[in-house]
Amino acid sequence: MATFTEKDLIERLKKHYPQPWIDLKFENPYQLTVATILAAQSTDKKVNQITPIFFKKFPTPQDVAKAHLEEIEEIIKSVNYYKRKAKLIKECCQKVVQEFEGKIPDNMEDILKLPGIGRKTASVILVNAFNIPAIVVDTHVIRVAVSRLKISNGKTPEKIEKDLAKFFSKENWIYISKALVLFGRYICTAKNPKCKECYLVDICPYEKKNL
Template sequence: MEKDREKLAEKILSGIKKHFPEPRIELNYRNEFELLIAVLLSAQTTDKKVNEVTPILFNKYPTPQKLARAAISDLCKIIKPLGFFKRKSELIKKCAQAIVEKFDGRIPSTIEELTQLPGVGRKTASAVLVNAFNKPAIVVDTHVIRVATERLKLSKAKDADKIEQDLASIFPEKDWQFLSNGMVLFGRYICTAKNPNCASCHLYDLCPYEKKGVR
């Protein structure tokens, strides 16, 4: 059973690697603070749109201390193109204030500390750990949920935390960083919600999805 699981993990990682040899998060950032705020802003919008806004935001508010003192009205003007701008403006300001007050302006580097910040759940915390701190974690976003449950049947869970646990039991910790960015991109561009690109998928032969396309 253990060997079967190892073989499955190897095949999935190998297939994703053929599509995305060096997968990277598509948000632009220069440090862990910028990445954390960018991930918070990316909810219900695209990374591309976030990348259009963050240079303006971080040029004006380059540190947690400065963002913590920002006027909500000014933040709203900057991030209006992203939608839900009032809520997001309040959230990133509260997050910056918590970073200053609880962590002396330092971005925490553990999932336990990161999730103490306003609006930061395990998905956001894991994205920061993987990409800013080069630490092993598994990012479970909507793309990963779809690929892991509906498509590849790696988990029967509906809860993101349980899906994370199931993936952690299948894939070696040394591969979690690759898996996180790789599976997000795989779900975003290959195994899409509508009209998945089954014809070019390198996981086609092992995919148990009942509605997969014909080659």
């Protein structure tokens, strides 16, 4: 398990990402919710090409809820699994309109009631749309937390989330959720991690550093 402190790790991460961001473009919780559903097994770049057209046609969840599936499919057909995603987006927006007065809820329990939203996506929405502490565990975070930095030895996203929630104080969850995703995506990559450029290299226990 990790041999460094939370403070050590965050100080070094902040050299890479003093103000971390999310690559998906959005202006409100509704837009981020749709974008995260579209982003599953697709690239953020591709999603960012589609969403301006989507939100121009469907500015609110109410607009999506009453739209024909074919209209939604036509706009999003360049993403993977677009038929399934169109159905989920429509069902999600219908639920938001029927049960949450047309607003994306701002707590984990209610967000998880929305079709197409799992725990990772719910955490992304809480952190990035509402600035509410949560731990995002995506493929990048799993790689960084388990095989590289060894903060967790969890085999499931749920266990990894619990380990990260213990290691990092709650006041740092928002920062960590954004920074670890970027770090895993751009520095601590799956193939050929950029260890020579990494400010964590001196405390990282990974055995196969790319030096």
